[in-house]
Amino acid sequence: MADRTVAQNRKARHDYFIIETFECGIVLTGTEIKSVREGKVNLKEGYALIREGELWLTGVHISPYEKGSYYNHEPLRDRKLLMKRHEILRLFSRVREKGLTLVPLSVYIKDGKRAKVELALVKGKQLFDKRDAIAERDVKRAMERAVRRDERD
Numbered sequence: 001m002a003d004r005t006v007a008q009n010r011k012a013r014h015d016y017f018i019i020e021t022f023e024c025g026i027v028l029t030g031t032e033i034k035s036v037r038e039g040k041v042n043l044k045e046g047y048a049l050i051r052e053g054e055l056w057l058t059g060v061h062i063s064p065y066e067k068g069s070y071y072n073h074e075p076l077r078d079r080k081l082l083m084k085r086h087e088i089l090r091l092f093s094r095v096r097e098k099g100l101t102l103v104p105l106s107v108y109i110k111d112g113k114r115a116k117v118e119l120a121l122v123k124g125k126q127l128f129d130k131r132d133a134i135a136e137r138d139v140k141r142a143m144e145r146a147v148r149r150d151e152r153d
Helices: 010-015 030-037 085-095 127-152
Strands: 004-008 016-026 047-051 054-058 079-082 100-110 114-124
Touching: 010 016, 010 100, 010 114, 010 127, 016 100, 030 100, 047 085, 054 085, 085 100, 085 114
Parallel strands: none
Antiparallel strands: 004 100, 016 079, 016 114, 047 054, 047 100, 054 079, 100 114
């Protein structure tokens, strides 16, 4: 069964250089997983941090489940991420380097069962880096248009 992407953080790909990506599980309550399956996740302000040897996802908004009554969850609560201890320790040493942080790139349902988070080790882009990326994307689009135009002629 294929993975189904529920939410993506497109802003992260624009604002950061992605150094390395990781797949990790996420601990959710019953109403949270139902909201995730409906695609009601916002990763825009999210980031991960390491607290007391554990990996935590902070700033990710999972909307309350509509049929959840008083069992509903708090939308912005911190959620524990699941990774092997040696991977967390390796991440901790990398994050201590200047300018590196952990940002969620996407949330998806794997094999139709479990919610997973694609976490990335990133370094922030300067304004001129963003401009270069935009210019590069525009040139690529123009070249693709020209190729398509030549194929039609």
